[in-house]
Amino acid sequence: MTSTPAAAGPFKITVQPSGRAFEANAHETILAAGIRQGVGLPYGCKDGACGSCKCRMLEGRVEHGPHQSKALSAEEAAAGLILTCCGVPQSDVVLESRQVTDESGYPIKRMPARVSSLARLSHDVMLVRLQLPANDAMRFHAGQYIEFILRDGARRSYSMANAPHTAAGQPGAVPPVGPGVELHIRHMPGGKFTDHVFGAMKEKEILRIEGPYGSFFLREDSDKPIVLLASGTGFAPIKAVIEHMQFKSITRPAVLYWGGRRPADLYMDDWLRAKQAEMPNLAYVPVVSNALPEDGWTGRTGFVHRAVLEDLPDLSGHQVYACGAPIVVDSARADYTREAGLPPEEFYADAFTTEADKAQP
Template sequence: MTSAESVFQITVQPSGRAFSANAGEAILAAAIRSGVGLPYGCKDGACGSCKCKKISGTVQHGAHQSKALSADEEAAGLVLTCCAQPLSDVVLESRQVTDESAYPIKKMPVRVASLEKKSHDVMQVRLQLPAADTFRYHAGQYIEFILRDGARRAYSMANAPHTQAEAPGVELHIRHMPGGKFTDHVFGAMKEKEILRVEGPFGSFFLREDSDKPIVLLASGTGFAPIKALIEHLQFKGISRPTVLYWGGRRPGDLYLDDWVQARVAELPWLRYVPVISNALPEDGWTGRTGFVHQAVLDDFADLSGHQVYACGAPIVVESARDAYSAQRGLPPEEFFADAFTSEADKHGG
């Protein structure tokens, strides 16, 4: 057997889950193919959500960003499963493995059902799914648009799965990135009834229901989309774990569903809400919390050792939170769940 035809065994500790990966195949792709739920976010070497420790074996990394995996981290045995290809059998350590909860990933056509501008640069897009197709996902997961040139754009579902019973389809929150061909289209030429192709669900960002720990939800910008789905899911399931949402934006208008959150807080005694603004102008009349949203959590919690944190948004926010909450507030790393929203600029930057 030539090396090009080699198949390697990948084992994940401490769960003992094992699966095979082909030579030249990323470990994460092999895990998804095998139904083994390793943590991941962008699948593109940009966010670091899939980082885990290699206990034994040899891998080679494809292109990735140093902010996702530094040379020092790689030398210390850390790997990015989304772009690490095995050169031998490999044993990894990952404490966030899920398996029973993987839903089938499918490609399907969708129709734009509605477009509603929620702020100057956020569009709420509702997609109608094929009538004959059951699309199952976890609150917090995402889908990818498959563009005509084969490029992909990932967006989280902002509605929990149970909401499809009364309003079939999925809700997305799309931020306009001027010059980005897809979001320029969404904010310019996209019309209701347009047909698009999507694939999903993807992502390991969903509620761990086997825990009763209190929850910190951390969102920046449209990172609120999957957080909204989590809140809907908590409410639907009757889960009343003490939960506090920190939502950050540059200006108050960036908290584009603030009224929705306020309404949930009024009806859910277990939910608190801390909006945080970093660049308010005098004319905004902002009297609430200011600064960086991940810092507000540090200011409010002396100890996070008994909590779970679900963080979503800009990679700098997610990574700052991941590092600080573990190092300074005792949060166990395996209790930090994240989905970093990487733009095309994030993926191809330095």
């Protein structure tokens, strides 16, 4: 007797409780299939390194490609959790992902982008403004990101630091002024792309981008108070969310905790203090972990995610939006749900996973 080979697909993927459904082709990951069909599953690195795409499988079978145990442990896998970024369905699958909503999928576009300006925000952070084509607008949620497609096909991901309403161009102008996006790019010495940004990049340079990507954006169907948590350039998508809240007159209480090693790492502190004066619902708590005597720092110190717990030991009625280094995001997710009663589905995150992070075993 010969065994029947496994079906090759396509397989139907259903996401509860939204009821969104799509098909995954043979050997296609669930995440790739969802993105292709405009279903906004949560994700971060797309490489099995960060765990942002982790969700519960209610029915079906998947096979995982290579991934890090910190993203999905053996115990989590045994409990029915999967990574959609490297999980390939072997049957029809039903998932639970409360972050998937009917509004979350804007079409992903590939387009040229022109560098319109470069400005240093700190010794190692560059503000890069890109002008996009005037005749092919990219719609996005505040907090999403784009990917640069480099000449060798490699990709680099950066969050857009401005809200959609600020990105509008002037199509009637002569010549037409295309829409623009703002990026905050940290220099990683030896990094193929960031060495170029901080070295040879010039205004008017043409780059290729693709987007929008990511499931990090404000859920506007809730009235819960908001905790915004950022480390380093994780502030970029948070800035976009703050601009969006002000533009939409969203008055839910919101508090931003922004952490850096030294005060200079809080590179838009003045902007935030001005915004705080304009938005009575917004509070701002800067936190520095490694201040030196010459910094003259008299504010909060320590780990930024722990500062939240010092002020808000009960997060059971909050939403948390966290961006930055994976260690900060992962620690916040674990501590807030375990110690402060935050419902896991109310933790929204975008971990800034570098190429070095992805290369770890």
